[in-house]
Amino acid sequence: MIGGGHAGTEAAVAAARRGARTVLLTTSLETIGQLSCNPAMGGIAKGTVIREIDALGGVMGRATDLATLQFRMLNRGKGPAVWAPRAQADRGLYRRAVRALLEAQPLLTTVQGSASRLLTGPDGRVCGVETADGRQLLARAVVITTGTFLRGRIHIGTSNSVSGGRAGEAATTTLAEQFGELGIHTERFKTGTPPRIDGRSVDLARLERQDSEIERFDFSWSAFWDRPRREAGRTRHPEQLPCFITFVEQGAKDVVQRRLEESAMYGGAIGTRGPRYCPSIEDKIVRFPDAERHQLYLEPEGHDTQEMYVNGLSTSLPVDAQLELLHAVPGLEHAVMTRPGYAIEYDYVPPTQLWPSLELRTVPGLFLAGQINGTTGYEEAGGQGVVAGLNAAARALELDTVAFGRDRSYIGVLVDDLVTRGVDEPYRLFTSRSEFRLTVRQDNAIPRLYALGESLGLYTEGERRLAERRLRDEAEARVLAETTSVTPEAALPVLDACGESPLSHAVPLFEIAKRQKVALRDLFDATGVGTTLSLDAVTTADLEIKYAGYLARERAAAARLQRLGTLALPQDLAYDRLINVSVEARQKLAARCPATLAEAASIPGVSPADLQNLAFELGRW
Ligand SMILES: Cc1cc2nc3c(=O)[nH]c(=O)nc-3n(C[C@H](O)[C@H](O)[C@H](O)COP(=O)(O)OP(=O)(O)OC[C@H]3O[C@@H](n4cnc5c(N)ncnc54)[C@H](O)[C@@H]3O)c2cc1C
Structure with missing residues (x-):
């Protein structure tokens, strides 16, 4: 495994659990399990993925349980079938927990080093990795999980742009160059992160406080299964810490509008696409000019630090503009900025080049997982890591590959979407991407996946x-x-x-x-x-x-949709008038004018729910 992020750590544990002797090679052992951006785990659909990873023996849920600073069950108002567990993590505790779990895993060794080149045999098959310091590690299968590091370029404002994979860390360039030689096509995406501030410089007393929910929650089976439910209130979490809420109001909006041209994203320094659902503050103000204000959460970074993460303020403005912006936010008038926000551009591999096992179609023995496949988010990376790790082990041990169905897991939806539809912007999971979202819930990961895990020999x-x-x-x-x-x-x-x-x-x-x-x-x-x-x-x-x-109806609707695949769509269909179809899907359908419902289904951003509503509206038409 190359890379000790969320995809790499899950891939390594999955491969070792499947029985393969596994090495995790990463640039620094200290950054194993590093949360590059927001120290929060789970949320809509993502919380279910953590429980799926956990059900298959992964580390994300266990480490989160050991590091949770605050917990909330999202969507409580909408009924338990769509409840979404989300935890704020202590960044340092999380990292240390992941590393300790990896070091406790039989058959797995963690090694520090930077992969500079893949070794290939005469048949074109990948057979190992060479590190920058000249070591050669031979392997029957290799999984690359280098996240945003592949030819990464960090931007702060229009004139400050440096090569880097994450703040303070070097980009990976030679591997990226070798991809070209191997015929692997790459494109570029971008993402961004907000500034961090010193909590002592914030006027917290003026801000709305949000405490952890009283009811505690464990992501991992290892935490609660052996405990009678009467004792479920007990927890392994550290002491809970509050978050605080403030807003970008007119004063801060004026700063962004006045200095917009200096933003890397708006001043022309970056032309690539970023995650639609984690927009920068510049994006929010340009795209929603009529919004009165934009909410920000000040989230604690950990027990051992006063630093706070300003959730909602991702930006690539110059440093002095970021400070001016912070000071225009209520409660932050005297905030000390500990680290500026930045945007990062990086290479990704359009994932239609992969088999559902996440092995490259053209390079046998080479698997890819995580942000390198055009996704965004820790959970999306971790889920792919499990799939790539299990299948790389299968390749090495000459076992059958493992497939995850859409009807059995969000991991299955994620992989199927990636390899069949590809991505045209950083891919994030949502409940609406699944046509089985009542069947595939956060509470039932074990009933859905245990038989699979057991058949693969993953458990102690x-x-x-x-x-x-x-x-x-x-x-x-x-x-x-x-x-x-x-x-x-x-x-x-x-x-x-x-x-x-x-x-x-x-x-x-x-x-x-x-x-x-x-x-x-x-x-x-x-x-x-x-x-x-x-x-x-x-x-x-x-x-x-x-x-x-509802569960019976969900299955019947999915079967109906399969039958409707050949339904012809009128070329003059007024997509903008289909109010039950999401805005994103309407835009994408109008741009492509698909000939059939099956073709509409292949357009990234058109969800199964959109297709159901489209079919319904056509019926009415
Ligand atoms: C600035 C920034 C902002 C982000 N914003 C968001 C956001 O708003 N929302 C969101 O959901 N996600 C965001 N993310 C993305 C989130 O961090 C990733 O989706 C997630 O971490 C991807 O996991 P990964 O395992 O694919 O890669 P990473 O977690 O990036 O891990 C990559 C690993 O590979 C190692 N590595 C790199 N090159 C080599 C090499 N040559 N040899 C050995 N090891 C190597 C690195 O040291 C690292 O351990 C952001 C990331 C960054 C950097």
């Missing part, structure tokens, strides 16, 4: 025991829900607490659990059953009961 004996207990707990919860009745008296406090009407006679628990607001675990408590079952297992059983009808 202890983990196997925990997983099987989790599955047994879920089955038992379902049986208890069907076979236990609750009396009107016992159900009254539960129903009262969520504003539901009382019962007139005793009914089986699963009948009441169908009501959206009533939690099965509260019904178990009211009837004194299932108290030793794991909370996660009870949640899954609960959601399977609540969403049984």
